[in-house]
Structure formats: C-alpha cells, structure tokens
Amino acid sequence: MPPVLLPLVAGLVGAALGPWLARSTVRLATRDGTATAGRVRAALTTAVGAGVLAGAAVLVGPRPVLLGVLWLCAAGLVLAGVDLVSHRLPDVVTLPALGALLLATGVDAVVTGDGRRALDGVLLGAAAFVVAALVRWAVPAALGFGDVKLLAPLGVLLGWRGGGSLVLAGVFVGLLLGASVSLVLLATGRAGWRSAVPFGPPLLVGAAVAFAAVGPL
Template sequence: MLGDRLDAWTASWWVLVVVGLLTGAGVGVGIRSVLARLRRGAVLRPGGVEIACAVVTAASLAAGWGTARLVILLWAGWLGVALAAVDLRHHRLPDALTLPAWGVSAALVVGTSLWSPGSGSVPRAVLAAALVGGLFWLVWRIAPAAMGRGDVKLVPALVLLTGYLSWGAAVLGVVLAFVTGSVVSLLGLLSRRMTMRSALAFGPHLLAGCWLVLAVPGWSAGG
C-alpha cells in the first residue's frame, strides 16, 4: 500500500515537472519576443531564455504546488528571467518592465489574499515595499554609484511579494541579494575577471533573493 502511494506520488511529481518545463519554455518564447520589442529591451538568441524559464517554472511548480503562494512564485520567476536577461547583457532594467511590475505584484497579492484569506497580509506587503523601497531610494540619492536607478525601481515590486508572507521574508530577500552579490564580486576579483571599478548587475541578485524566499518561506521568520 505504501509502495503504491509512493509510486503514485513520484508519477505525479514527474508530470508536474514535465508540465512546468513545457509551459516555461512557451513562456520563455513570449518573454524573448517582448524583450526584442521593448525600446530598451534586448535582442537575445533563441534557447537561453526558454531554458531558464522552463527550469524556473518547473521549480516554482514543484515548490509551490498546492500552496497559496504559487501564482506569486511563478510571477517572481518569470519576471526574474526577463529582467535578469536584460541586466546581465546591458546592465540596465527597463522601466517598461519594472514600473508595471508594481501593479502586477500588488494585484497578485490582493488576489492571493482574497483567494486564500490568512495566507499573508496586504497592508504589511504595502508597508514593507514602501519602507524598503524608500531605503533603497535614499541610498541611491546619497551614493548613486552604489546601485542603479533601475534597482531602486524594481525593489518595491519584489518586496510586495515577499512582504506579503512576512516581515522576515521581506528582509531576507534583500539580505540574500547583497550576500550573493558580494560573493559574486569577491569571486570576480579573485579570478581577476572583475576589478574594483567593475559594475555588477545587481538586478539578478534582487530577483533571485525574492524567488528563493518565496520558494522556501521556512527560511524566514513568520509574522
């Protein structure tokens, strides 16, 4: 009996992964097409975006299936693929994606709250986005070289998602971004592929931090 249940669970898991890979690849085609049409987007070769989106989608489904956070997890993954592709290539985050992302993230957390009451807090999400976004703006105004303006515009959309889960998630998403960014910079310096004046594309680290916190909410404290 237990063996039959395990076999059924394994089969269902593989179906979920396959569906995620196929769906993600299709979404990746759409993302690459949109990026090519944006005035400050990017023209990318076929393959990379599709593969990245397929992997992120499958991982999002595996991590969030059956939970209220699934939709915002998928959105964070797809937004991450789109913006990271541009930032890594051109060191910019287009306003055409970062600014509308505020509205999409807000709509998704409100929708998630209505669909699953008690799964998070919309007021907390808004307050966290305002506080963290304001802090990033202040840092940018004081030391513009410390981060890009696109990063400042991106942060509220991401903290809306993590802040919906908890204050700990909102903080941890940003902390992970700085930790991973520091590690990449250190490795770049040690390998001599970067210098102290090299610019680091910070957007992908912010996006990865957000997605990781949503995928593994147990990392952060509740509340």
C-alpha cells in the first residue's frame, strides 16, 4: 500500500462525516433532535475531522486498531463541541467510542500477536478511570463525571501506544491546558472562581499531543 493512501482515505472519511458530526454536536448540545448545524460549524468540523483522521492514520498505520482510533477521534470532535456549549460529555458518545477502541485493540492483538499493547491499554484505561473517579469523590469540583468516563478511552489509547508514562503525559498536558484556560478566563473577567470550565476539550487535546509526540508506529 502506498504510504499516502491510508491517510488520504482516512481524511476523506473524516470529511464525509464532518456535516453529520457537526449536526450531532448541535443536537446533543441543545438536546433538540431537529437542530441543524450552521455552515461555518459544518465546514470547520469537516476540515478538522479530515485533518485529525488523516493524522491518526499516519501515526497508527495499517493495523486493525486504527478503526478504533478513528472512531475515538470522530467521537472526540463531538464531545469537545458539546462540552464547550453545554458542559456535558454525553455517554451516548463516550461509551461506544470506548467499546469500539477496546474491540479494535483486541482484534489488533490477535492479528498482530502484540497482546502486550492491548493488555497495557486495558489496564491503564481502567487505572485512569479509577484514579479520576477517586479524585472526583475527594474533590467533586475538580472533575465532572463525564471527564472521569472520558479518561477511560483516553487511557486505553495512550496506554496501548506508550504505557503508563504516556498516559501520565497526556493527562498532565490536558490538565495544564485546562488550568491555563481557566486562568485566562479569570484574568479577562469572563469567568469567576465558581464558574464551571469544560475540561473535556483540554483532556482530548492533551491526549492528542502526547500521542502525536511519540511519532508513528
């Protein structure tokens, strides 16, 4: 397979899904099943979706796990958009993405014989969820339960790719981004100390940065 073919196909899939992802984002954010996305949102989602899916294909390559990674990327676009508008991370998006990623890592382990990666992903995804749940229990204002559940698929992805150190790096970058955004909003008067700040988008960006930083497989 020519090296450029897989990213090209993934990018075209992302572009084709863009309008539907944009519409899904608006409907989940507004809880209105008839809502439609504006042209700007649809175009932006299409462009970002094409770029993100193509980039994921470059980093993962032609392995079965790529299908789960692409699903998570598409779900991440929707989750980020919903969280920015309504401060929610809907289970109807997060949980299927987790299931698809787990299934894809399992198939990948069988096909490639690389079972250690799959085991690392499952264990570290569970660990990320448990630690985040404990943080929420101890300091409820620190994380929403949607953030806790989001860390499960992100932990699986980063654990599969680079083990515990990459999970820690992704979470650290995400929390650092979230804290930085909060400080900027406070400094500009656009939020107060008690204002809710969506942490889903920073966590997603942190995971993407950490995943990309280690380079292609």
